[in-house]
Amino acid sequence: MTAVPNVSVGSGAAGAAIFPDSDSRRYRYFEPRAKRATHYEDVTVDVQPDPERYLLQNWIIAFPNGKGAYYKDATAAMSSNWHAFRAPDQEWERTHYQRQSKIEGMVQSVIANGRKSGAPKAFDKSWVKILQTHLGAWKHAEFGLGTSLMQAQRYGYTQMINNATLTNSSYKLRLAQDITLYLAEIGMDIPGFDDNAGKHAWLEDKGWQGTREAIEAIMGSGDYLEQYFATNIVFEPLVGELFRSKFLMQVASPNGDFITPSVISAAEADYERNLANAIDLMHLLVTDNQHAADNKKLFQGWVTKHVAFANKAAAGLQPIWSQPHSKPVQYADARAQSVERIKKILGELGLVLPKE
Amino acid sequence: MSGTLTLNKITAQRGISVGEAAKKIADLGWNPSYVQEAMTFPTDYKITKAPKDPMKQVLRSYFPMQEEKDNRVYGALDAALRGDMFRNVEPRWVEWMKLFLAIIPFPEISAARSMAMVGRLAPGEDLRTGFTMQMVDEFRHSTIQMNLKKWYMENYIDPAGFDITEEAFGKCYATTIGRQFGEGFLTGDAITAANIYLTVVAETAFTNTLFVAMPSEAARNGDYALPTVFLSVQSDESRHIGNGHSLLMSMLKEPENHLLLERDLRYAFWQNHAIVDAAIGTFIEYGTTNRDKNKESYAEMWHRWIFEDYYRTYMLPLEKYGIKIHHDDVQLAWKRLTDKKYVHKVGQFFAVGWSANFWRIEAQTEKDFEWFEHKYPGWYAEFGNFWKWYEKLSHRGQTNILFNGDVGYVYPHRCWSCLVPCLIREDIVTDEIDGKLHTFAHELDRWTAVNAFAGEYQGRPTPAMGRFSGRREWESVYHNVDMADAIKDLGFVRTDGKTLVAQPHLRFDAKEMWTLDDVRGHILKSPLETLRAMSPADREAHLAEYRKGFTINPCN
Secondary structure, three states: OOOOOOOOOOOOEOOOOOOOOOOOOOOOOOOOOOOOOOHHHHHHOOOOOEOOOEOOOOOOEEOOOOOOOOOHHHOOOOOOOHHHOOOOOOOOHHHHHHHHHHHHHHHHHHHHHHHHOOHHHHOOHHHHHHHHHHHHHHHHHHHHHHHHHHHHOOOOOOHHHHHHHHHHHHHHHHHHHHHHHHHHHHHHHOOOOOOOHHHHHHHHOHHHHHHHHHHHHHHOOOOHHHHHHHHHHHHHHHHHHHHHHHHHHHHOHHHOOOOHHHHHHHHHHHHHHHHHHHHHHHHHHHOOOOOHHHHHHHHHHHHHHHHHHHHHHHHHHHHHHHOOOOOOOOHHHHHHHHHHHHHHHHHHOOOOOOOO | OOOOOOHHHHHOOOOOOHHHHHHHHHOOOOOOOOOOOOOOOOOOOOOOOOOOOOOOOOHHHHHHHHHHHHHHHHHHHHHHHHOOHHHHOOHHHHHHHHHHHHHOHHHHHHHHHHHHHHHHHOOOOOOHHHHHHHHHHHHHHHHHHHHHHHHHHHHEOOOOOOOOHHHHHHHOOOHHHHHHHHHOOOOOOHHHHHHHHHHHHHHHHHHHHHHHHHHHHHHHOOOOHHHHHHHHHHHHHHHHHHHHHHHHHHHHOOHHHHHHHHHHHHHHHHHHHHHHHHHHHHHHHHOOOOOOOOOOOHHHHHHHHHHHHHHHHHHHHHHHHOOOOOHHHHHHHHHHHOOOOHHHHHHHHHHHOHHHOOOEOOOOOHHHHHHHHHHOOOHHHHHHHHHHHHHHOOOOOOOOHHHOOOOOOOOOOEOOOOOOEOOOHHHOEEEEEOOEEEEEOOHHHHHHHHHHOOOEEOOEEOOOOOEEOOOOOHHHHOOOOEHHHHHHHHOOEOOOOOEEOOEOOOOOOHHHOOEHHHHOOOEOOOHHHHHHHOOHHHHHHHHHHHHHOOOOOOOO
16 A cells, blocks of 8 residues: 655655755764765764763663773773774675675685586695695684684774674685585595595694694684784784685696685685775774874784794694695795785884794 | 486586585584683573584575675665655654664674674584674674665655764663663673573564564555565574574573573563563554554564464473473563553653654644554543643644643653663652662562672572663753753754754644754753652652652643
8 A cells, every 4th residue: 555644745755845954864973084974984883882972871781890881991902082993895784795695606606617527536636635634724724713703893892893803704704614615515526535634634733733823822812902903914914825825826726726726715805805904993003193102012012922823833834835746836935925915014003023 | 308308417516415514614613722712701601512503504605695685675775766665655654763773773783793702602613603694694784774774864854863863872862772772782691691682582582573563564654665674684583593592402401500591581571571662662553654453553463473472482382491481571561561551651751752852753643543542442541632732732832741731741760770761650669779779660670670680699699790880860861951951962953053853743844843942941850860869758759659640631
């Protein structure tokens, strides 16, 4: 049925009458970053309120220690304006599902088409061992980061920080599952493929224990920002990209594997976005007009702590570079590139890479 | 050619089953041995048995499914505009969406945050994907609802109120009720909040009235956008209900959890009833112009969704696990909705306070009266005169109904627990917390604040349980402040600096719109501060009088 409007102007549509604020068609409670608010800002900013914006009655439920739902000292970092951060990737639900869905479609197509053409059977034998053992172990690292970030997204002081952390977690957990299912599927085509070798390597192999320790150190932090920082500013350039971009992506095809680089490639694009978000947030904090020096000192401490874990992790993985039949990349070159990469990242924040 | 030859037979390849996929994914976790995960989410519950995931969820199928759901939602919004939906929409309805959509994105995103808590506390990794999906779902719900609100703001005749939405949420005397709901999902004992209050009760029971019953009413008022968005939201809820139930089953295995489960089911059911029924009941019954006597009233829907579906098929079976279910509470809630006319008293309260709102409330008319009387016998005798007064006093130059002594309405005390006022006057109770007097809408609200939200429950230490905090009685913030100054401080003024965002009518005409000058000269009082200032004897006399209720004077 069609409703009959009970309204003096006979329409509920914009412009049907002119009166004060009949043209007020923008959210007017926050300052957009640019002249006009982006869609991301409109659906994100201030959805998580706080006593500064705009809880008139303060938090109305508290933890037993008297703290409300969100509190600034959930991290040791300080800010004169936690609300300033806007995620450069501008992610909200629609863009997130579009991106994740496209990746899943791409990954599944690549795997299905590769399997149809019998590609896994053509993988070099030593490469198959690398996939089942080392890619199999790596999926647990991605999972650890995903669960750690899932925990971290509970604690940020603003919606913008927490949503950027949440999507980061979602990307990591998707990748962990993508790798898991990829290995299970090609495993059906490769006689003798051991799908449990990865978990075993992750828990037992000496070479992987540094990586596991680095991941557990991130998971074990009680400071949500340290978890986000250590993941994107330290672990990813020194270990994540090292293994994904500078080993899997480059070594797979010379060993007959054109599928793995496609499955992993999405993660590299994920990281570019997550790095952009993380750097922007950290940059705000190291240039804060009140707390820059304290934050820099804090972050330098986090760098020292997590770089030590990451260096140990990278060193543990070194032997993997010599295991493939075809070796187009040397570990030393890959490592040098990842050191350059983190130096650049840290340089943006005025931080320095500790000497080994 | 063989009759049985199909393309599928040529192209098919062996894949892994969903069960196998879910099993492999659940094996991604491990017990850390180098550094233990920080225990940052306190709970008094003990969970040793890993919850199972009967839905065998994997992200590979989740993201494409959600994208498809989104495509349908956004396509429908475009179609609604092309079909000129707003020309035929009922403004009475859309105005209440200014309140509803100011509230709901915060509880949604709070639910996303709370998935961190259950994800961390649940042993094993079987349900991790379920919690992950719910986390992303809630992110979806929060931002899709913000998008819907923006869409109303851009296309509806009066965008004022939508344009200040999140600021208004933090300040309004009505949204404070919604904040209690949202903060309840993520503060205090992590399991109480994220599992029992959020998932086992709010999502399993009350999202049916929130996300199913309300969209139906929206459609009856020419609003096809709300059903599109919210039925899509509701389609995610079945997975959430599964997550909650699975974790609940794990907790039931530990007999020492039973006392806490009894406490939390009781608190969560009662407070969900008090809050959700107050808000959604009002939107459905008072935001509609459709008075079809064949449609279900809110009370009738409640009986179907909450009483028959939830109470009988979800809560009652928990008894066989040794959990005491408080049957009387469910009956009591039902009586409040029917005999005690809870929703109607809430609608009346919101209307009395219209000038401190950020949306328009239109008077109910004769056509509405007839329907109310049909569905809720006795309604006209109790509320008919009030709405006649409301209409009469909706014109500028009249004295604001909140301060108009001719009407006979007595402004209510605020419940310290659910934050809905003590509207069923005879049920008001008082008690002290840390030596301070508080008012409660019902004995169960008093029990919630005094006994449940405490460091000990029936002799058992409950160090993780939350506490009620802040300036919970909204009225105390503006005690002894002029109404006009309070509205200005709230920011509920249009950009001309004088016209109120709220209006007691739907007349879209500048001449008819109330300004700060029209409400100036009346002083707000906090009922609680006033009560505390009384001598014990005066206090008792006041409460005795309060319990007698009030009578609205005839309106001629």
